[in-house]
Amino acid sequence: MGIKRVCIQNQNNQHFILTEGLIHIVQFIFGICAFATTTSFSTTYEIDVACSGNETNKTPITTSIYYPFRLGESSRSVTLCDEAEPYLFYLMGDFHSDSGFYVTVGVLAFLYSLAALGVYIFLGPIYENNSNFPVGDCAMHVVFAVLFLAGSSAWANSVTSLRYATDFNFIKDINDGVGDNEEICASFR
Numbered sequence: 433m434g435i436k437r438v439c440i441q442n443q444n445n446q447h448f449i450l451t452e453g454l455i456h457i458v459q460f461i462f463g464i465c466a467f468a469t470t471t472s473f474s475t476t477y478e479i480d481v482a483c484s485g486n487e488t489n490k491t492p493i494t495t496s497i498y499y500p501f502r503l504g505e506s507s508r509s510v511t512l513c514d515e516a517e518p519y520l521f522y523l524m525g526d527f528h529s530d531s532g533f534y535v536t537v538g539v540l541a542f543l544y545s546l547a548a549l550g551v552y553i554f555l556g557p558i559y560e561n562n563s564n565f566p567v568g569d570c571a572m573h574v575v576f577a578v579l580f581l582a583g584s585s586a587w588a589n590s591v592t593s594l595r596y597a598t599d600f601n602f603i604k605d606i607n608d609g610v611g612d613n614e615e616i617c618a619s620f621r
Contacts, residue, residue, distance in 0.1 A: 436502070451478075453487075455573065456545040456548050456549050456552070457545070457549075459541050459542075459544070459545040459573075459576065459609070460541075460542060460545040460546065460549070461540070462541065462580070463538045463539065463540075463541035463542030463543075463545060464538070464542055464578075465538070466534060466535065466537065466538025466583075467535055467539055467542065468539070470499060470531055470534055470535050470538075470572070470587070471535060472499075473498065473499060474496060474497065474498035474499070475497050475522065475575075475597065476494060476495070476496045477494070477495060477497070478492050478493065478494045478495075479492070479493045479600075479603070480493075481510075481513070481515035482491050483512070487537055487551040489617065491510060491511070491512050491539065493508070493510055493521050495508075495523065497594075497598065499531060499535075499536045500527075500528035500531055500532060501525075501526075501527035501528055501531050501590070502527075502528050503524060503525040503526065503527070503528050503534040503593060503594075503597055503598075504522070504523065504524060504526055505526065506522075506523055507520060507521065507522035507523070508520075508521055508522075509521075511617045519607075521607055523597060523598070523603065523606075524597055524604070524606055525593060525594065525597035526592065527555065527590040528596055529593070530586040530587050530589065530590035531582075531587060531590060533583050533586055534584065534587040535585040537576070537580055537582075537583040538555055538583075540576075540579075541576050541579075541580070544576070545570060548569060548572075576601075
C-alpha cells in the first residue's frame with residue numbers, strides 16, 4: 433500500500449503541458465496512425481474476361497489485396513471460355529517487408545511513448561533528479577525519428593510499386609495468355 437500511495441501522491445499531470453509530454457503524445461498518435469492505416473487497408477478488384485463471339489459468357493476473376501501485401505500468394509486457377517485446361521492467373525509483388533517494418537516502427541513508438549508517459553506521470557521526481565533520463569529520452573527520439581523516416585520512405589516506395597503491380601495493363605501483360613482470344617475488362621472496388 434505504501435508504494436501505491438507514493439505513486440499516486442507523486443502523480444503530476446503538468447507533464448502533459450511540458451514539451452516532453454507533448455512530444456510523447458504526438459509520438460503516441462503517430463504510432464497508432466502508422467499501425468491502423470497500414471494494417472486495416474484492403475481493396476478488391478475484379479477482371480471480367482469475355483470470350484470473343486459470346487458476350488454473355490464472362491469469367492470474373494476477383495482478387496483481394498490486404499496487409500501484409502503478398503500479391504504473389506493470390507494466384508488462382510480459372511477456366512476461361514469453357515476451355516478444358518484451367519489458366520493460372522497470378523499477380524507479382526511482395527511488399528510485406530516494407531509494410532511490416534513501417535508497422536513495427538509504429539508499434540514500438542506507441543509502446544515507448546506509453547512507457548515514457550508512465551515514467552513522467554508516476555516517477556516525475558526520479559526523472560527530474562537523474563540527468564540520464566532526459567539524455568536517454570532525447571536519444572530515443574532521434575532513433576525513432578530516423579526509423580520513422582526510413583520506414584515511411586520504404587513504405588512510400590512500396591505503395592508506388594504496389595500501384596504499378598495492380599495496374600490493369602501490367603496484370604494483362606504478365607498474364608499474357610488471358611488476352612489472346614478474349615476481351616478483358618477491369619473494375620476496382
